[in-house]
């Protein structure tokens with residue numbers, strides 16, 4: 391294909407410039423200009439993503455639009471169906487991101503193997519050879535005899551093959567290895583990734599092919615060309631979890647067909663990923679005897695409660711600017727909580743380093759973790775272990791109040807099921823009618839009430 395005349399666009403604000411420069415003249419972002427290709431014969435912006443066919447360009451009343459039944463295909467892997475919002479939608483584009491080696495190719499090989507029983511599946515590999523893909527499939531004992539595989543990196547050729555094969559499901563592993571001849575930049579660059587994803591998305595929408603794009607995560611934790619790709623696709627799933635732990639979590643960051651923040655949990659085994667259907671206690675590690683700085687919190691990631699250990703270490707700081715380090719939690723949230731602790735409970739940690747870790751590599755996004763985090767920090771600071779059978783949850787406000795969280799009863803019940811006997815919970819979350827057998831509820835309205843309780847327990 392002939393080279394097109396290059397122009398440049400800003401990755402942040404989308405402004406088009408005719409010359410490259412270090413700073414975007416419009417929004418002032420540095421180093422955000424990337425090469426784009428001039429429109430071909432006035433064919434419309436190549437970067438607008440899916441625009442639909444011209445025949446649909448009519449104004450209509452929303453109430454007059456005939457809704458077609460959404461066709462969902464169960465992938466047969468329940469945890470994946472759950473994060474997809476109940477199955478795979480025809481014509482949908484799903485981006486799967488995660489660290490190298492976390493299991494993206496494994497999951498998709500398993501998925502297409504199951505789907506290929508009743509649907510046509512095409513696995514496009516740009517990273518591995520056909521032998522490697524086949525070896526993985528046989529290791530997974532996946533019934534891969536109906537999965538068609540293509541080793542190709544040119545997006546034009548991939549689309550040409552897909553046009554002929556007419557798959558129901560197509561996997562591109564990975565989008566960073568695919569390139570288009572129309573651009574001179576290297577495969578994997580933001581422009582290439584964006585252009586190829588846009589072309590593949592248009593193909594998927596036109597032919598109602600369900601498309602999975604595998605995306606690598608950069609060191610900063612974002613899929614290359616993050617903003618652009620997230621705009622273009624329907625669903626973004628991220629792999630979370632430590633590669634050192636055998637558990638893998640997939641979280642929906644964006645989903646046009648379901649709830650966000652829903653998680654699917656898997657365990658990596660010798661023969662691929664195995665689903666964990668009841669994950670509430672997998673991250674639960676109990677200590678033989680109580681240790682200072684540890685507490686179990688009940689968070690609710692997606693639609694299921696999870697019991698997770700939060701660990702804190704508070705130590706004399708050698709620095710003028712003490713450290714606030716979090717793993718699996720937002721760091722700013724910790725700083726905020728420490729300020730509340732100082733202001734409303736009179737506990738100052740100005741010359742202390744504070745480390746908080748959520749055990750198991752889970753990322754906790756909920757503010758319901760606040761109370762447990764502060765109690766673990768305090769427990770380490772005072773070197774006073776918390777009771778082994780205690781759980782806590784609750785959001786902490788800047789005024790030192792403990793705010794209720796959604797689904798309090800369900801959280802308490804889950805903790806009770808796993809043998810916990812005491813729960814510090816926001817007052818508004820006390821179960822109204824039902825007392826939970828063997829569970830002592832300690833309702834708190836203010837942070838200092840929770841602190842008083844653990845001091846006297």
Ligand code: TYD
Nearest residue numbers: 490491492493494495496658659660661662
């Ligand atoms: P892979 O799916 O290739 O990762 P990605 O595509 O995200 O880079 O997974 C690779 C890792 O998973 C590798 O370290 C080996 C491990 N693995 C197993 O433990 N069991 C298996 O059955 C398979 C296929 C891989």
Ligand code: MG
Nearest residue numbers: 494495517563
């Ligand atoms: Mg891979």
